[in-house]
Amino acid sequence: MRAIERRSGSSNRPEPRGLEALVVSPRTFTCTHDNLRRAGNQARRAESGSCSGDRDGAKWRNPRLRGVVMTVIGTPSRRVHLVQAALRVMERDGLSGTTVRSVAAEAGVSSSTVRRSFDGLDDLLSDVVELVVAGEGDAALWALMTAETDTVAIIRDALRAYLALVQQHPGSEQTMLEATLLGLRRDDLAELPRTQYRRYREVMRELLSIVARRAGIHWELDTDELARFALALTDGVTLAWLVDRDDAAAERALDLAAESIARYARAPLHA
Structure with missing residues (x-):
């Protein structure tokens, strides 16, 4: 693979708080990575009881994208810009068709x-995976508002919001599948699928806690x-949809998944 060679060197309740203060319809939301990132962080602030926005020009670290600092809201660092460009190339051409030159051309850089921005293919793919997983989690989190x-x-609304993102960006999911399989085949990328699914589980645990x-x-x-x-349920539905593109069947499957997950819900002991 020629992609990147490793370098040697509304509620009637009074005063709604948290997520209740940010009631939205997830179907009216445009699922771009930037929008999802902002929405996810807004939802996390709301869930913790603080709905205040970020200060203009404040520097903050997005914990969902390793090593990236956002200097102004909506203004990505060079690394984020390159990762977004790489994802677009991978969505369009697949991993086998992704090269340094194609990523550079997509990003408008040399x-x-x-090459200076990434230590190798594993470094670039790790950030691409992080970007996609963060977007999936934020789409579901946005639905919880x-x-x-x-x-x-x-649960159903969160799963359907995830499905809507998959339907809008099927190439991202195909890229994730390719990355998983490539990592299982290559010793130098063996950590990638483990990291990928560890992040999937982290996001799912966060969502379950909020639910x-x-x-x-x-x-x-x-x-x-x-x-x-x-995660096993959503993985199966995602793969089936990528194969047959049957929206109605995918929604029905996710409805069954929501019911299956909800069976493990119990009322609080003090209730």
């Missing part, structure tokens, strides 16, 4: 800039075990 309190409905708070329940299973189960 090939040497790309709702006044809904029914456990099945909350529990929103619905006022606790999970009968350990959240890591439940996250693995939920």
